[in-house]
Structure formats: C-alpha cells, structure tokens
Amino acid sequence: MIITLPDGSQRTYPQGTTAHxxxxxxxxxxxxxxxxxxxxNEVWDAHRPIETDAHVKLLTWNDPAGKSTFxxxxxxxxxxxxxxxxxxxxxxxxxxxxxxxxxxxxxxDREFSSDNFKEIEQKxxxxxxRKEVFVRESVSKSDAIAYFQEKxxxxxxxxxxxxxxxxxxxxxxxxxxxxxRGPHIPDTSFIKAVKLMNVAGAYWRGDExxxxxxxxxxxxxxxxxxxxxxxxxxxxxxxxxHRKLGKELELFAFSEKVGMGLPLWLPKGAALRERLVQFLxxxxxxxxxxxxxxxxxxxxxxxxxxxxxxKYGKDAFQPIRTPQEGEEFFLKPMNCPHHCEIYKVKPxxxxxxxxxxxxxxxxxxxxxxxxxxxxxxxxxxxxxxxHLFCRPDQVxxxxxxxxxxxxxVFKTLGFEDYIxxxxxxxxENKNKYLGSEENxxxxxxxxxxxxxxxxxxxxxxLGEAAFYGPKLDFMVRDAIGRKWQxxxxxxxxxxxxxxxxxYTGSDNQKxxxxxxxxxxxxSLERFIAVLIEHCAGNFPLWLSPEQFIILPISEKYEEYxxxxxxxxxxxxxxxxxxxxxxxxxxxxxDAEVKKVPYMLxxxxxxxxxxxxxxxxxxxxxxxxxxxSEFSELMIKEITx
Numbered sequence: 001m002i003i004t005l006p007d008g009s010q011r012t013y014p015q016g017t018t019a020h021x022x023x024x025x026x027x028x029x030x031x032x033x034x035x036x037x038x039x040x041n042e043v044w045d046a047h048r049p050i051e052t053d054a055h056v057k058l059l060t061w062n063d064p065a066g067k068s069t070f071x072x073x074x075x076x077x078x079x080x081x082x083x084x085x086x087x088x089x090x091x092x093x094x095x096x097x098x099x100x101x102x103x104x105x106x107x108x109d110r111e112f113s114s115d116n117f118k119e120i121e122q123k124x125x126x127x128x129x130r131k132e133v134f135v136r137e138s139v140s141k142s143d144a145i146a147y148f149q150e151k152x153x154x155x156x157x158x159x160x161x162x163x164x165x166x167x168x169x170x171x172x173x174x175x176x177x178x179x180x181r182g183p184h185i186p187d188t189s190f191i192k193a194v195k196l197m198n199v200a201g202a203y204w205r206g207d208e209x210x211x212x213x214x215x216x217x218x219x220x221x222x223x224x225x226x227x228x229x230x231x232x233x234x235x236x237x238x239x240x241x242h243r244k245l246g247k248e249l250e251l252f253a254f255s256e257k258v259g260m261g262l263p264l265w266l267p268k269g270a271a272l273r274e275r276l277v278q279f280l281x282x283x284x285x286x287x288x289x290x291x292x293x294x295x296x297x298x299x300x301x302x303x304x305x306x307x308x309x310x311k312y313g314k315d316a317f318q319p320i321r322t323p324q325e326g327e328e329f330f331l332k333p334m335n336c337p338h339h340c341e342i343y344k345v346k347p348x349x350x351x352x353x354x355x356x357x358x359x360x361x362x363x364x365x366x367x368x369x370x371x372x373x374x375x376x377x378x379x380x381x382x383x384x385x386x387h388l389f390c391r392p393d394q395v396x397x398x399x400x401x402x403x404x405x406x407x408x409v410f411k412t413l414g415f416e417d418y419i420x421x422x423x424x425x426x427x428e429n430k431n432k433y434l435g436s437e438e439n440x441x442x443x444x445x446x447x448x449x450x451x452x453x454x455x456x457x458x459x460x461x462l463g464e465a466a467f468y469g470p471k472l473d474f475m476v477r478d479a480i481g482r483k484w485q486x487x488x489x490x491x492x493x494x495x496x497x498x499x500x501x502x503y504t505g506s507d508n509q510k511x512x513x514x515x516x517x518x519x520x521x522x523s524l525e526r527f528i529a530v531l532i533e534h535c536a537g538n539f540p541l542w543l544s545p546e547q548f549i550i551l552p553i554s555e556k557y558e559e560y561x562x563x564x565x566x567x568x569x570x571x572x573x574x575x576x577x578x579x580x581x582x583x584x585x586x587x588x589x590d591a592e593v594k595k596v597p598y599m600l601x602x603x604x605x606x607x608x609x610x611x612x613x614x615x616x617x618x619x620x621x622x623x624x625x626x627x628s629e630f631s632e633l634m635i636k637e638i639t640x
Contacts, residue, residue: 002053016049020186023058033060035185036069041427041462043069045136045183061222071096073134073184074124074191074220075103080176081123082216086110091178092155092204092213100219104202106155112214117196120216128191132173134184144168144179155204155213191220193227236480242532243374249537249545249594251528252375261372261379263525268545273524275543277360280384280409280520287405289358289386294338296362300328305498306337307434311467317364331364336492336517339387340499343513348503353513354390354398360524361385375529382524388516389501392442395514399450399472399489402518406474406487409520413531413540415486417477420456422447424470426463434468439493443514444470446491468494471517478534486527490517537595538617542638548575549596550612551587553603555579560607564600564627571631573638575600592617600630 003011003022013022019037023030023046034046038057043065050056059066075094082089082105092104105112139147141164148156156179160168171180173188185191195218202215221227238244246252251269258264265273281291297320303309309316309330319328332338339357348355362382371377390398410418424444425433433440447470451458465471471490475483492515495501502510521527531539541547548568550561561577568575575596578587584601591599600612606624614622614630625633 001050003050004053004055006055006057013050015051018047018049019044019056019058020046022056026058030058030060034058035060035066035190036183038065043183045134046186048136048183068096069183070185070190070222071101071220073188074194074218075101076134076171076173076176076178076180076184077124077127077188077191077220078120078196078216078218079103079105079178080127080174081120083176084127085119085123090153090155092202093159094178097217100197100217102215102217104155104204104213104215106211106213112199114196114199117199121194121196124191124194124220127174128188128194130174131187131189133187134182135172136182136184137170137172138166139168139170141165141168144170147177148179158205190222193221193224195219195227195231233480233482237482237533240480240533240536241374242376242529245532245537246374246529251532251545259379260369261367261377263375263378263380269528271545272539272543273528276521276524276528277384279412281358283405283408284356284358284386287356287401288354289356292339292342292357292359294332294335294342294359294361296332296364297329298332298338300330302337302341303330303333306334306340306495307468307498308334308337315365315367317366332361333363333365335359335361335363335383335385336387336495336515337499339385340495340501340515343389343501344499348389348513350391350503350505350511353503354388354394356386356388358384358386375525378525381526384519384521384524384527386518388518389496389513390516391503391505391511392514395443395491395516396446396450396453398516399446399491400454402489402516403450403454403456403472406489406518406520409487410474410476413543414535415476415478419475420451420458421464421473421475421485422451422458422460422470423464423466423473424460424462425465429463432467433465435494435497440470443491443493447472447489466490466492466517468492469517476530478530479536482533484530486522486530487520488518488522491515492517538597539595541597541634544595544597546575546594546596547573547634547638548598548600549591549594550575550577550600550602551584551591552577552579553584553601555581557602557604557607561602564602564612567627568631568634571635573631573634588615598630598634 001013001015003013020031020034023034036046036059037044038059039050039054061067061070072095079091079094086107088108090106094101094103141160144160145157159179169181170177171182171184196216197219198217200215201212203212204210219230250266252266253264255264300309316333317331319330322329342357360382362380364380367377367379388398425440451472469490469492471488473485474487476486477483496512496515501513503513505511550565552558552561558579565575565577588599595617597617599615602612606612611624611626612630613624616622
C-alpha cells in the first residue's frame, strides 16, 4: 500500500503496517514520541493496522490531536485508579479538554473531595509505570450490554442506546475496560506526571432532572518539569485574571439587575475602550474604509435572507414585541446582513469596487449562563466589524491588505507570537455549508495563497470554516504562553447571492460581488480581556486610563500639584492627583496596585525648584526633573 506523508512524499509498506512502524522506518527518535496518527483525516491509535492506501500524519505532543489523545488516555488511567481505590464506582464520560481532561463519576454514597486527590495521583503513577498497553476491541452491542449489565454501570448502558453493531469499541488497559471509540496512546508509560486540579458537580447528560455526578478534572505530562512549568503558569494566570484586574483597576462591572453577560463599562474602562476604537478607526481611514452605523435590531426577514436565522435562530434573543401584530424583530446577532442592505441603497459599478464598510457594531447572542466568563464570553459585545465588497479579481489583494491591518494591530499592542489558522470545510460533511463547490474552492485557494504570499506561519484546520465561507483566524499566544483566537478574516461568495447584490461590470453586464468579513480585534470585549491578561494590567502608556498620578506629601503642596497637572493636561497627558490624607508610602503602594505608569511625588523641595520626583511603576525612582522634561519623556514613550 502507498502511504502519503504531510510533505507530499510517498512510501510503500505492506498492508497492515501501523503508524508506529511507519515512524520507526523514518527514525527511532520519532517513533518514541508518536502518540497517535491521523489516517485520512481521522485520528487512530499508533498501533492500529492500516490496510489501504492512506494519507498519514504522525502525531506527537506538539500536535493538538496528539495532546488530546494523551489526555483522553489519562482520563482512562484515572478511571482505572478510581476503580482500584473505590470498588463499585460507576463512570459517565471522560473526554480530553483544552486544559487536560475530566471524568464524570458516581461514587454512590461514598464521600469524595479534593482531599482524596493525593492517593489517586499516586495510584495513577503506580499504574502508569506498569506500561499497560491500550488494547482496542470491536464488540457487538449485545456483548457490550451484557458486560455493563453484569458490572452494574447504568451510565455506560445509557450511552450504548445510541450505538449499533459496528460502531462499538472497548479499550482495555490493565484490569480496566471502558466503552470508548478512542484513540489512545500506545501504553501508560508515556504518562509520567499527574496533577488533579479540581472537583465539581455535573448532571448526567447535562440534565438537571438526572443524578448529579462528581466531575474530577486533571492534567498530565510526559515530564515532571512540564507539569511544574504548567502549575507556575496557572498561578501566574490567576494573578492576571481579567475579571480580578478589571475590578481592581475599575474598568468594568456586571450587574444581575442589568443581566448576566452584559458588561457595564466604568469611566476608566470606557476611556480605554474608546482609545482602542480611535486607534483602529484612524488605521482604517488610511486603508480606505468608510464608517457606517446600523441599528441594534433587525426584522426577522433580514436574518432569514442571510441564513443566520436558520443556523443561529435558537441562539438569538427572542423576538421583540411591537404594537403592530405580526411584526418580528431580533436583537442583531451579526452586522453583515445590515451592511449588505447598505450596499444595495444605490447601483454599483465595477469602478466603485472595492467598497469597505466599517462599524463598531454591538451584537447580541444568547450564550448559556454556564458558558459566560468575564469579558471573554458575553451576551452583548461590540465587533470591530467591516465588510469589503469587491470583484473576484480583487479578492486576494484585498485579503492581503486586511492581513497587513491585523498584523499592524497585533504589533502595536504587543502580540508578537501568533499563528494563522486557515479554517476550511469539513470534507466529509459539505452539506452543512452554503454555496457552490466551485465558489468554495476559489475562496479556499485565495486564502491559502494570500497567507503564503504574506509569509504567515499557518496551520490548516478542516471543519472550522464559517457556514458561508472559509476563514483565516489568528491564534495568538500571550505573555505566559496561552493561546487565544483574536482577529479573523472570512471570504464569502454566498451572502451577496442571498441578498441579490450586484454591480455593473466593464462588459456592461450584471455581476455578483465577493464579500470579505474581517475583525482585527474580534470583539472589543474579548480583545480587552486578553490584553489585560497579556500585559497583567500594565497597559502601553498611550492606552493606559491614567498615565500619571501626582502624590503630594501633604495638603500644603496641593496647589502646586494642580499647576503641574494643568501643565501636563495641556500636552494631552492624562492623570490625576491623590489628595487623600495618607502617608506618602501608602499613596505609592496604592498607585502601584492601580498600575499607574508614572508617580510624581511633590514636597517642599520639588515645589521650591519647580520640579517633580518621578517614580515609574515596576521600576522605581527615576530622579527629579522639570515638568517640561517629564512631559517630553512621556510624549516620546507614547509616540514610540
């Protein structure tokens, strides 16, 4: 059989060769690190025989699917340890998640808490050292039912109800057998470091009418040093949590009376947000964008035309009642249908294109309450949205210009580590996407070529495209190594057809424009949340809500403090005066907590000499200088 590797090279192997054997034929070092394999876009066990010609990608810890396989296998190892320590335990589901894995467990009448974690971790490591092989076995439904009936595990029997013969596999390692479709790592010895992180309640099948199980979260690594680094990152993440810093820095708040997931921007947060808007508005104006404004609501028919009602109607806020019977309006979940209607207000010529409509448009989506999380997952958020309407021959150049804009935003705000994810259709499920095969191929190729020509480091993800077109998502790593999805660019041949958009071409015939959706921030809420955690609240000076704070040693120097403040305000340098009746040490500590970039300390000597003593946040004393010297220092830093 012929095996095609990711670089396009082909090798011939006997039928029944495994991915592990393929890795061995390349190098022993590679084989030691292979956790699983992608065979014709499906993740398989590394020791599963391959019987036909196939495209094969060998998966290691550095591949998301490899890491997911490692953590899913770790969930099975934890279940084995639980069954050994607590006989009679019943098991729900145990998937890998982005930060490790969990397993939903029924301990019966037995009490369980985080106090039990240590003995479970020790048992898991003991079992891992036995190098237990994960053995895959196809079983009939009747045999599977008989096995779990004898075991008395009603949760596995419930899962079996939706499965048929040919779909059911067991995995066994050591004395533990589980219902699972896999895949798994070759054996347990790969797992060398274990940490159970949390315990919570979880209703079976997410149904509040069913029994609440115990959900145990954990994480594992192949080296103890990796676990140590991960735990340090977790501690640092707690310090950087945007919800904690947002409260301390007085940026935003939430109110149950206003509604869950609907942020309230406080004066300092609103000022920060507005500066981001001004920054991008200025950059967009230079790039030829025109600002538009659309309503917060739209007629139901607008979203039926766009296809959003069919795809996302259940996630939209319910129809808004009006005095007119039969009318249905929705809080807008997207800005793009409104921008299509703006395009249609007058006839367009090929000479008019490209048109670039930009809007900081607030949209509303009904996220489940359990999924809400600070500013990163909300029900009302403002997208830095724009929609470009262009001719087919302009698509690639326009796409490249948008890439330039996104990278300018990232560079200015300190996001230097990113990868561009090219999100394409799921080749096995093309029916869930709108539009013709021809247009999809053209759009996908345009994105691939544009990313290549801009020299982006890319990864292709099948099945991650929007329902109306492929996209380029920017996956950014923050200061402590976490990955976030921020900017996005999408090519769309379908909405212009659905809205009957057209332009008159050079041949005097009517043609349909291509639409590009883009949002460098993604949304202001999510972007600000990520920015807070990336810089730990230490914003770039140009963006900081307060650039300085004046700290008079006593009230005798308040008049001089006001004079200094007024002089700085003339230079558009913003700040405030701490006139509290507190000792100077307390004022300095409070200013440090508030992360104000510069502290200006004023006493008798400073007032007599017409100077200020300057301290920089996180660095300390910079000495004394005149107000004009300090102003020049600030302006230089702001404009860099």
